[in-house]
Amino acid sequence: MGGVPNVTRADAQAALRNPLAFIAARWTPDPRTVRRAVLAALVMAVVIVVTGGAVRLTGSGLGCPTWPKCTDDSLAATREMGLHGVIEFGNRLLTYVLCAAVGWAIIAARSEKPYRRGLTRLGWAQFWIVMGNAILGGIVVLVGLNPYTVAAHFLLSTALIAVAVVMWQRTREGDGEPRPLVGKAVQQLVWCMVAASVLLIAVGTVVTGAGPHAGDSSDVPRMPLDWEMVSKLHAVLAWIVVTLTFALWFVLKAVDAPGGPLARTRELFLILLAQGAIGYVQYFTDLPEVLVGLHMFGSCVMWIWVLRVLLSLRERPEADAPDVPVPGPLAQEPATSASIAAPR
Secondary structure: OOOOOOOOHHHHHHHHHOHHHHHHHHOOOOHHHHHHHHHHHHHHHHHHHHHHHHHHHOOEOOOOOOOOOOOOOOOOOOHHHHHHHHHHHHHHHHHHHHHHHHHHHHHHHHHOOOOOHHHHHHHHHHHHHHHHHHHHHHHHHHOOOOHHHHHHHHHHHHHHHHHHHHHHHHOOOOOOOOEEOEOHHHHHHHHHHHHHHHHHHHHHHHHHHHOOOOOEOOOOOOOOOOHHHHHHHHHHHHHHHHHHHHHHHHHHHHOOOOHHHHHHHHHHHHHHHHHHHHHHHHHHOOOOHHHHHHHHHHHHHHHHHHHHHHHOOEEOOOOOOOOOOOOHHHHOOOOOOOOOEOOO
């Protein structure tokens, strides 16, 4: 076993001034370590959404009636608060686990060689979203689970998942200029699908805000909307996303697109069908808590795959990778459609 290196006073001062730079100067993680760290942050972003849903579905939203403490006199849940207090306080503790996962992703990204500024910035973006959502979560409690703040809380979690997905994708790419794998028409179709998906998720929060699962057994205000009408609008938007996804798959097959976009689109289509089946079953069975929770998890998975489809439309080589000349026969191969197909 080698000796432990001495830490000088200058080293200690440097670590205090810039701890990330200090660690990066002494540690170079394997690329797989960076990918796993970023993936762990993405997984925790989904977990915190699911556990937040469990808080709502068990009526534990005000299990800790104040914030940042659990009660006016206690930081943690007390025995008198029962199971609801344990569930709500447990969800608060998971925020620290999420912070640790995001912090580990930032450290790993900052220490990778060569240094990738864009990757590290995505990690910091996650950190600030987590901090903002933690404060918003406290506001949700302080205003007695106002449905509009609850909806904003979920939408900010959706933004966190989006940044985490982009960062995860970037760990598997270079820093060169993006090269499109499909034409403009396909890209526009995908952006329409992304916009419809965002609208679908937003209307889903309205369904929750107007629905029966208020999050607590007390008199919690609901959105003054016809719940069944909003649910039907949500279903219509879901079918629009499904239709756009099928249309995208058909177009990609028609233009002989690369395997990546085709695979991601096919996977998204199957996820949407499963999510739709759960949605219809929960609607016709009076919203059982287990199915509602599964539907929330499915919403996260759907959103991740929508973004994966979008990100699969381009490739990013290493920044310093020279362009490899294409052999003559391949270089002269005609595209299927000049307006739809693109170099692969």
